[in-house]
Amino acid sequence: QVQLVESGGGVVQPGRSLRLSCAASGFTFSSNGMHWVRQAPGKGLEWVAVISSDGSTKHYGDSVKGRFTISRDNSKNMLYLQMNSLRIEDTAIYYCANYYDGSSLIGFWGQGTLVTVSS
Amino acid sequence: DIQMTQSPSTLSASVGDRVTITCRASQSISSWLAWYQQKPGKAPKLLIYKASSLESGVPSRFSGSGSGTEFTLIISSLQPDDFATYYCHQYNNYPYTFGQGTNLEI
Numbered sequence: 657q658v659q660l661v662e663s664g665g666g667v668v669q670p671g672r673s674l675r676l677s678c679a680a681s682g683f684t685f686s687s688n689g690m691h692w693v694r695q696a697p698g699k700g701l702e703w704v705a706v707i708s709s710d711g712s713t714k715h716y717g718d719s720v721k722g723r724f725t726i727s728r729d730n731s732k733n734m735l736y737l738q739m740n741s742l743r744i745e746d747t748a749i750y751y752c753a754n755y756y757d758g759s760s761l762i763g764f765w766g767q768g769t770l771v772t773v774s775s
Numbered sequence: 776d777i778q779m780t781q782s783p784s785t786l787s788a789s790v791g792d793r794v795t796i797t798c799r800a801s802q803s804i805s806s807w808l809a810w811y812q813q814k815p816g817k818a819p820k821l822l823i824y825k826a827s828s829l830e831s832g833v834p835s836r837f838s839g840s841g842s843g844t845e846f847t848l849i850i851s852s853l854q855p856d857d858f859a860t861y862y863c864h865q866y867n868n869y870p871y872t873f874g875q876g877t878n879l880e881i
Contacts, residue, residue: 703871715869765818
């Protein structure tokens with residue numbers, strides 16, 4: 657069955673960097689685009705970024721553009737999110753998710769990793 | 776960016792009720808609309824895609840309709856397991872966007 661396991665979250669000071677990872681299994685990772693979506697505590701969902709199956713195409717949400725970088729390693733079935741210049745408002749649970757059935761729709765979600773930006 | 780507006784934000788209902796949640800897009804998204812269910816402390820789960828297609832394993836009491844800018848999620852007869860937060864989501868254009876959520880409570 658599909659499994660997505662995020663890691664790398666924690667407490668970080670404003671202005672610092674953090675890299676999140678997502679380990680994928682149970683599907684053909686190299687054939688699937690992948691998303692990151694976040695959810696601030698007690699708030700709604702915010703789409704963060706997407707990467708195509710081969711890593712050649714990426715898109716970002718307005719609030720993270722220029723600060724966050726999505727990447728992947730198909731040889732390791734791993735997805736990453738490099739987060740630089742972190743702000744307090746980046747505090748959230750970060751979910752990785754795969755494409756649904758060959759489309760770019762957000763399909764299956766991992767359980768998330770919590771990032772807290774605080775001084 | 777496409778703005779997604781859900782109503783109501785909170786909905787109080789009882790087991791057996793028929794409930795309707797509405798989602799409006801700020802511009803046409805054709806049928807590229809999905810609905811997710813999220814329970815406290817859990818990841819969202821896909822319920823409906825392409826406005827009206829039911830995800831495998833989702834009970835048939837859930838249904839979706841609409842196209843263009845107006846969409847609806849209907850739960851025909853609420854069950855105890857359905858009390859959760861529901862989000863609409865457009866995947867017509869990047870950046871993808873979500874509605875603010877509807878908290879369905881007892």
